[in-house]
Amino acid sequence: MKYKLSIIIMFFAIFISGCNADQEVTSDGLLTVSKITAAFSERGIMLEKSEQPVPDILTLNGIKPKLFKMTNINNNDTLVYVFDSYSERKEAVDEYKKRMEEFGKQFAKEAAIPYKYEAKNAIIFVVYSIEDIVSSDHQIKNIGDIVFEKLNDGKYITFRGEGTDWEATIEFKYYENKYTHENGRIGYDQFHWKQPILKYKKSNIEDVGKVSYEFTNGSCESSSSGDSLDQDGYIYDVYGGSGIGADENSVCTMTIRWNDKEETFELKAEQHGK
Secondary structure, eight states, X not given: OOOSSOHHHHTOOOXXXXXXXXXXXXXXXXXXXXXXXXXXXXXXXXXXEOOSOOOGGGOBTTBOOEXXXXXXXXXXXEEEEEOSXXXXXXXXXXXXXXXXXXXXXXXXXXXXXXXXXXXXXXXXEEEEEHHHHGGGHHHHHHHHHHIIIIISOOEEEEEEEEOSSEEEEEEEEEEEEEEEETTSOEEEEEEEEEEEEEEEOSSOGGGOOOEXXXXXXXXXXXXXXXXXXXXTSXXXXXXXXXXXXXXXXXXXXXXXXXXXXEEEEEXXXXXXXX
């Protein structure tokens, strides 16, 4: 299955808020190191505290990370940063972006790459050896799911619908975590991913050629062109963006074009939850 976004991009969180000049005073469910290690443990990934010293160069926004080893999975180094607020995490991410090359040199000598995950007031880096990256795709996704579901309180909505020639499913994954500033202003940490899955219903798959489509649900829209069906008549794509993307009351409109033909139909929410 080929996706338009890599898993790394999929799990790169965007911080949505207003001005950060005033201080946060309350946040929903701030994370601690113990909450993070417990979430991993629930999914069978054991994080054991390492006594190995952490280089000062890995400090972000004044916080030096706690270093763990994934003792039951390749002994991967795992860096856990916990900040006092969402805003401080955002500032740390901005700092990391400026220092990515410098940061990466710490792992280059070991032929390793740090993969970044963001959750509320925390940043987690899991360090993979280059040799293990291809074979670790399932592990990377599993960790991404832990961060999304357990640490970011992620939710799911599935939309389905069909026309004469096509059927479609759009799977939304999103989180929306709230915090309050000292002036009473509400801020949100939000992100969503959407995975359209299109299925050609007829048997002449080889005659379909290139496919383009677009869909909208009122709050956001996406489109694609030049897609080809796989051998089973499916198209899989993935998109990410700010905001929650949809809710269970949304109605998506899908338009598909192929071989000078066009079909439009509605998709409605069939299931949702955590």
